[in-house]
Amino acid sequence: HPIGIVGAPFARGQRKDGVEKGPDYIRRARLVAKLGAQGHQVKDYGDLKFEDVPNDEPLGRVKMPKTVGSANKQLADAVKTVKKNGQTCVVLGGDHSLAIGSIYGHAAARPDLCVVWVDAHADINTPLTSPTGNFHGQPVSYLLRELHSKIPVIPGFSWIKPCLSAQDIVYIGLRDLDPGEHYIIKHLGIKAFSMTEVDRLGIGRVMEEACDHLLSKGKRPIHLSYDIDAIDPSVSPATGTPVKGGLTYRESVYVAEEICRTGLLSALDVVEVNPDRGKTEEEVSSTVSAAVDVVLSCFGQLREGFHPSNYQLP
Numbered sequence: 001h002p003i004g005i006v007g008a009p010f011a012r013g014q015r016k017d018g019v020e021k022g023p024d025y026i027r028r029a030r031l032v033a034k035l036g037a038q039g040h041q042v043k044d045y046g047d048l049k050f051e052d053v054p055n056d057e058p059l060g061r062v063k064m065p066k067t068v069g070s071a072n073k074q075l076a077d078a079v080k081t082v083k084k085n086g087q088t089c090v091v092l093g094g095d096h097s098l099a100i101g102s103i104y105g106h107a108a109a110r111p112d113l114c115v116v117w118v119d120a121h122a123d124i125n126t127p128l129t130s131p132t133g134n135f136h137g138q139p140v141s142y143l144l145r146e147l148h149s150k151i152p153v154i155p156g157f158s159w160i161k162p163c164l165s166a167q168d169i170v171y172i173g174l175r176d177l178d179p180g181e182h183y184i185i186k187h188l189g190i191k192a193f194s195m196t197e198v199d200r201l202g203i204g205r206v207m208e209e210a211c212d213h214l215l216s217k218g219k220r221p222i223h224l225s226y227d228i229d230a231i232d233p234s235v236s237p238a239t240g241t242p243v244k245g246g247l248t249y250r251e252s253v254y255v256a257e258e259i260c261r262t263g264l265l266s267a268l269d270v271v272e273v274n275p276d277r278g279k280t281e282e283e284v285s286s287t288v289s290a291a292v293d294v295v296l297s298c299f300g301q302l303r304e305g306f307h308p309s310n311y312q313l314p
C-alpha cells in the first residue's frame, strides 16, 4: 500500500515541552527517503497546525480540554482523509493523547479495526482515575464502549463516541500502571502482555498470542499505536516518562516486523519522542533512530537483508 504521513506536533496532553518537536526530528532523520528506498510510494501531508483554544479552563485536574479535544478532532479528520485516499496512515507525534483522534479517524474509515498498543503505560485512566489529569494518560478510556459511562461531559470532546470494545485492543510492554488502570484492565478482561509476559514467553510468543487474539475471528485492519517509551530508556531516553526495564532494541523492531508480516497494518502512531528530554545529542539521536527503525520495520525493513527484485550479481 502507499503510505500517508501526518505530522502532529502536539504537546498539550502532558506538561513537558519538546514533544511537539517529534515530527521535525523524525523527518530530519530522512524517514520519507528511507521508506521510498524500500520501494514505497509515500505522500507526506506535512504537519497539522495546532492552536491553543482561548479561555480553555481546566475541568478539575483535567487541563486544556478544549485544546486537546480540538487537536484530536483535527487529527481524526486528517487520518480519515488519508484512509479514504487508500494509504496506510503514519501519525508522527506529539504526545499520546493524539491516539484519541488517530484511532477515532481511522475507525471512521475502517470500523472493524483492532488496536495493538505498545507502551510502558496503559493510558487508560478516565478523567476521574487520572492522578495527574494529563490527557496522554487517558486516551484509551475515551475510545472504549465499556468505559463510556465513566467519561464525564468534557468541553471540546462532544464529537467523540467510543469506537472500540475491550477485546479489540491488546497491550504490549506495560510496566508502569496506575491503580485505576490495573483495575480497569482486569475488570474488562483486556489482553495485556506486560514486560513480565515478555520475559516469561519471549517476544515471539507474545506477538503470536497478540495476533491470534485480535485476528481469531478473521482478518481486520490493525492500528499500531507505538509509544516510544515502550522501548528501554537505554535505547530511547529522550521521552517524557521513561521507565526502566523496557523492550530491547531487537524486541521493539520484532514487534514491528511481525505486525508487518500480517499484511494488515492500516495505521501507525509513533508518539512521545521528546528531543528536549535527551541529556546528550547522542540520547536524542538514539531515540529518534529507534522511532525511525520501528516505522521502517512496519513497512518491510528486514534484518535478514534486502535486495531489489531486479538486482543482478555483478
Ligand SMILES: N/C(=N\O)NCCC[NH3+]
Pocket: 096, 119, 120, 121, 122, 123, 134, 136, 137, 176, 177, 178, 227, 229, 240, 241, 272
Ligand atoms: N507516556 C505516558 N503514557 O504512555 N505517560 C502518562 C502515563 C502515566 N500514567
Ligand SMILES: [Mn+2]
Pocket: 096, 119, 121, 123, 136, 227, 272
Ligand atoms: Mn502512551
Ligand SMILES: [Mn+2]
Pocket: 119, 120, 121, 227, 229, 230, 241, 272
Ligand atoms: Mn508511555
Ligand SMILES: [Mn+2]
Pocket: none
Ligand atoms: Mn453518550
